[in-house]
Amino acid sequence: MLAYRKGDVSAFECLYARHKDELFSFIYRSGGHGAAIEEVAQEAWEAVVRSATRYVPSASFRTWLYQIARQRLADYWRRRDNRHALLSDQDIPEAADSSAEPAAEHDNFSAIEARVMRAIGTLPLEQRDALLLKEQGFSLAEIADITGDGQETVKSRLRYARAQLREQLGDEL
Amino acid sequence: MKRRKPADTLPLPQRRSPQELDDNILAYARKHAPHRRSFTPGAWMGTLAAAGIAGVALLIALPQQTQQFADDAVRDEPVSAALRMEDALAPPELRTDAPRSEAVSVQSPAVVAARAQEQHLHDASNSSLPATQAKATLEGPHRDSAARAGASQATRHAAQDKVDTEVPAGSPLGTQAQPSPSAAAPMLAESFEAHAASLGIKPLQSNMDPNAHASLAAPGDAESSDPAPAAKKSAPSSGARHSTPTDAKTDIQRALQACRPFLPARPAAPGEAAQQCYQVFKSACEDCALPQTLEQALEHEIADPAPVSTQR
Known part of the structure; x- marks a missing residue:
């Protein structure tokens, strides 16, 4: 990011290639669907480009990127008033159709994923963010930096979120 | 769609970023990329500020240094002071011009001597002045007394000898x-x-x-x-x-x-x-x-x- 701040476009391309799919998946899991995912992802990356000159390497770029993505998601939910929107039943087959994997395995994973996504959709927003960020591989400290909460708070939210998912999904986890 | 299911993670869907979205974002990044700067604005401002400070310091120090040189010249050269006093006391026909007197007060001994020699050359070639006056003009402190009294050749020699013994x-x-x-x-x-x-x-x-x-x-x-x-x-x-x-x-x-x-x-x-x-x-x-x-x-x-x- 420091190289891109100095005008090196190839540095940004390398950065984008490293984080684009991971961020896109996070936005998808956070409740977006259809064109909204691409809209939020594009807004997040454009915000990164605009903020490049003000970037200060106080934390990792990944942490900074997910802070921006969460802000864009919050803005999107406020605009569309679909903050609590869940994945509809139509989205799951659409996602499954784009898969190139074998049908049996595809159906199996799609069903599991659909149930997990529905269960995640029932979680409170703070618990869902903490759980999804943890699934992205962030540590408690990094999640605390991204969300702006304390580590103990994040730890508590994660515990409640897993308990609720275990209650809903049972043996499927 | 890429799927994986580690043992300690939830079975969540993985999505790849569409190629069209990648192209849009990369195009936006290229268009709005920060410009390469060989010299940052901060460096420009720092250089300009340093140059300004140096210029102001030079303007302040230069007159003081010139005044110091003038003071040193007056202090170190009693001959210059004597010449200036004589110029003030001498009759108008023997008094040197004002710019020369000012220049002598701030110039080096070499220039003072050259001025005296030049004055002697002028007086020697001027037929209106007697030889005694021309000689006295060259020899400094004794010139006025000899010129005013219309001293004889012996008197001029005596003045010359007195000057020589002081050298x-x-x-x-x-x-x-x-x-x-x-x-x-x-x-x-x-x-x-x-x-x-x-x-x-x-x-x-x-x-x-x-x-x-x-x-x-x-x-x-x-x-x-x-x-x-x-x-x-x-x-x-x-x-x-x-x-x-x-x-x-x-x-x-x-x-x-x-x-x-x-x-x-x-x-x-x-x-x-x-x-x-x-x-x-x-x-x-x-x-x-x-x-x-x-x-x-x-x-x-x-x-x-x-x-x-x-x-x-």
Whole structure:
């Protein structure tokens, strides 16, 4: 990011290639669907480009990127008033159709994923963010930096979120 | 769609970013990429600020330094102060012009001496002033008393001797305010020529430029605007030897008369007078044309001293 701040476009391309799919998946899991995912992802990356000159390497770029993505998601939910929107039943087959994997395995994973996504959709927003960020591989400290909460708070939210998912999904986890 | 299911993670869907979205974002990033800057604005401002501060400091320090030099010149040169006091007390016809007085107060001893020599040259060539006044003008503190009283030749010699005794021994030019002979060499050479002309000495041939010393001709010829006739009157050519012992003696006599005002003290022996006179000519003409016949005559006199009169 420091190289891109100095005008090196190839540095940004390398950065984008490293984080684009991971961020896109996070936005998808956070409740977006259809064109909204691409809209939020594009807004997040454009915000990164605009903020490049003000970037200060106080934390990792990944942490900074997910802070921006969460802000864009919050803005999107406020605009569309679909903050609590869940994945509809139509989205799951659409996602499954784009898969190139074998049908049996595809159906199996799609069903599991659909149930997990529905269960995640029932979680409170703070618990869902903490759980999804943890699934992205962030540590408690990094999640605390991204969300702006304390580590103990994040730890508590994660515990409640897993308990609720275990209650809903049972043996499927 | 890429799927994986680690043991400690939830079975969540993985999504790849669409190619169209990638192209849009990368195009946006290229379009809005920060410009490469070889020199950042902060560096520009820092450089400009430093240059401004340096300029202001220079403007402040320069007048103070000039004033310091002026103070040092006044403090270190009592001769300059005496000259300025004399200028203030002297009658208008003997008083030097105001710019010169101001310049003397801030200039180095070499410049002060050169000014004195120049004044002497001017006075010597000016027929309206008596010779005593012209001589007194050259010799500084004693000039006014001699000029005002219309002093006789003996009085002028006494003043000259008094000045000479004040000069430190070993000074080849015979003046304390003349630190470097080479610095005042051209001025001293011109002064010698003018003094020789005032004494009626015939012109001496230069070994560099025959016309350069045309002013050594007789007083009437020295004021001639055309140097060619004077050059034609020059006696021996460059490198010529004396034809008779009488000619050589005459040349030595002329040389000693001409350079006597520039000698540090009255010589004790004829050979010493020639030695000192030769040093005066060598230091005066180090960077200028030297009258070669005169040089040869002095060299001959130094090698074989003869009882030549050094009266002025």
